[in-house]
Amino acid sequence: MPLDDALPISRFPVPSLADLPKDIAERVAAVQEKAGFVPNVFMVLAHRPDEFRAFFAYHDALMEKPGNLTKAEREMIVVATSSVNQCQYCVVAHGAVLRIRAKNPLLADQVATNYRKADITARQKAMLDFAVKVSVTAYEIAEADFAGLARHGFGAEDAWDIAAIASFFGLSNRMANVTAMRPNDEFYAMGR
Template identity: 80%
Template sequence: MSEQQQAAISRFPVPELSEMPEDIRDRILAVQEKAGFVPNVFLVLAHRPDEFRAFFAYHDALMDKPGNLTQAEREMIVVATSNLNQCQYCVVAHGAILRVRAKDPLIADQVAANYRKADITERQKAMLDFAVKVSMQAFAVSEEDFATLKRHGFDEDDIWDITGIVSFFGLSNRMANVTSMRPNDEFYSLGRQAR
């Protein structure tokens, strides 16, 4: 086993699956069955069961809903803003999800490094410009920002969704950084081959 594989996934205690409440254990086993592995975020956050439930309920409400934002666009927001927050876990994990959902092996690296130069649409760049502003300067968001997004086809619900995703992952990024949450090795190769 390499040193990386032996490294702790959190600086806080990680409960054993058998010690977790049944609903949390069932959720983790369902994720494992679907993904083929258990993303470390589930194990790390199981340290606090009530917070685990609240975290994933809000995550699912933001990321799994229908709407004008595609699932890939939602992941773009996570990758771009998590990079600003220097969150290794979220850039790596959501970068993998972005590659899979966009069916594009290059997009996550492009968005993380500099979305302005990425091979994405002008609409998506406007979306990420707004997401970055919400992440770094929410106090400066103005009606002009709303007008720009509306010119690109976003409506009020979309703007709320973008804001919610940025805000939620601001929390997630900070928890991941402070807990020293380690990305699973499996994330690094997911979606790297063109389909």
């Protein structure tokens, strides 16, 4: 049962659907049609339309492209790094997406709590070790980190992808925390 539907989803002004620029309104409507609800991140970031567009363009470039990382592995990176950054919104929202993409109702909670003990492959653990290092101590990244990824079949472009996802969600985590963005109640039950 929701705590209080009247609680704000952001400490900043949230535009109404009717007041959104046409392109943003179309994007929100498409997401609503697919998910059955509007994730709060869309409405919170719509407060600044130009930044909304840039944010989601980069999000899509990182998260929706083909490559050596599966969509589930990309979500693992988001959940593990968002946990380290203590971002409730991203852990809950991307945890839901991870459960769906991995077809595993337990994995997101394991990754969010302690990915080192999660039921993941050695390859995925190496990927998350690198991603978390990028999130916490990127200044310490060295050739040995790339060699560790290479031992698990990750090339230079994969390392870029892992680092870019961790970095992008560092921005996302910080903005979600600053705005006091609340996860939608719907996320909690998805993929369970």
